[in-house]
Amino acid sequence: MRSRTYPLYFASGALILYLLFYVLPSLMGFYYAFTDWNSYSSEVNFVGLENFKTIFSSGAGQNYLLFIRNTVIFTVSTIILKTGIALGLAVLLTQGLRHFSYFHRVIMYLPAVLPMLVVALVFKSILNPATGLLNVTLRNLGLGFLAQRWLVDVHWALPSVIGVDTWRRVGYIMVILIAGLQAIPREYYEAASIDGASGWASFRRITIPLLMPVLVVTTVLNLLYGLKVFDIVFVLTNGGPGRATDTVYTAIFDEFSKGRYGVATALSSLLFVIMIVLGYFVIRLMHREVEE
């Protein structure tokens, strides 16, 4: 009866598209990761672990370990920055303001709906060492010593990219945290203040513990995003200066455009395995949130 009212062929459209464009490439990727597939020859030969050796031996100017390291630094720092700043802003907008709270929320979320490409292009000009708005403002404020060659300096390029990405996505994390804050019953705070708890004490003892499930979700979202970061790096620095800001996804695209498909799929497959393991935990988390 059930399967007649809810026939499984209803799900076939979604399943076919999903299998063809998501699952099949990933499976094929595992096969091609062990081959020398490239754009120069039509022959595809099995080469064993050669591609993975290339990735982990990091020689010949292609420092894959550096790309992995950059990706990890990017992911960890953006998680910390976005969560910290977003939490501060979320508390400010829900508890510190009497008016215009919604207005500020709409403005702060705005960067998250803009195309990454556009954000990156505009910041390319803002961070220009000579004429960019940031350095000009710093000099006008007498803080010229803080001015840096942001995207051009080997040491500042990655932090600059991290800064721009934080700027773009902090509002998104904030909006999620605000929803979490609003789900905390007001009575808890009232009871705490009657008992003479300071603002800091109720933040530590009420807000943080009750917000924990939401903080876990935002962390996971930031994590999944960080490991796959591509467009902001591609447009801001294209992996430069040198290869100081290259990440896994930009390295994959680089290999792809050079026609070295074998190495590119090996890198993709590596990332796939890492993310599937992480993803397993995400889904368990999100599912628990919904079912409860």
Added chain:
Amino acid sequence: MRFRWQSIINHGLAIFVSLLMFIPVYLVFVNSLKSKTEAASMGPALPASLNWANFATVIERGKLVIAFGNSVLYAVAATVIGLTVAALAAYVLSRNRTRTNRILYFFIIAGIAMPVNFVALTKVMQLLHLINSQLGIILLYSAFSIPFNVFLIYAFIQTIPRELDEAAIIDGCSPIRLFFSVIFPLLTPVLVTAGVLGLLGIWNEFLVPLYYLNRSTHWPMTLAVYNFFGQFQSDWSLVSADIVLTILPVILIYLYAQRYILAGMTAGSVKG
């Protein structure tokens, strides 16, 4: 007294952060109306005279009319296809929870975390003759939207009473009619949220056309802007005008539908 100072500081802080968030958008808008020399440093000053001609130049030289049409085509077609197949799947998987169906559900939403293997996907696209084709891009975007859409809609369907289905079946409704005339209209809130998020996501996307489209007549707005920037790097007034035309629809949709967007962002992250 302390309370008042605190309140002033809080409002000041909020205004400061909002300004920081708004500056780049402001910069693009003012500079799009400046002359080339004025816009060279992309400064915050208001334009000395309004150079509306920038927009005409950009539309003509950046081939923006075609790109705009492409973006609309990709975003609308992929969102409609993606939502329809996802709603159908979410509906049966949510209503009929056999063991297989539960596994299928988890299998699909695993895609939320799964990175796409773009390189191997090239091979699939070649085999299906979908490379450099608009249909290919539409199908790809539909496929990419499925895991998140299924996740959102699945949760929403649980709030629709099952008695409706039973009544319709007793009245002699076929499963397809039951879905399209009874269930589908009731899904409107979640479909709007998922739809707006999907539209904006595809409008802003950049990686798929970069990998799979090399014919400029098929480019969407983002890729057109990127290439335009490559050609006119030195002319920030034109680049700004180009950017304004790209983000204007996004900002308008956002302002019009912000409630749905803010709701959709939180769905699934926070219960209730």
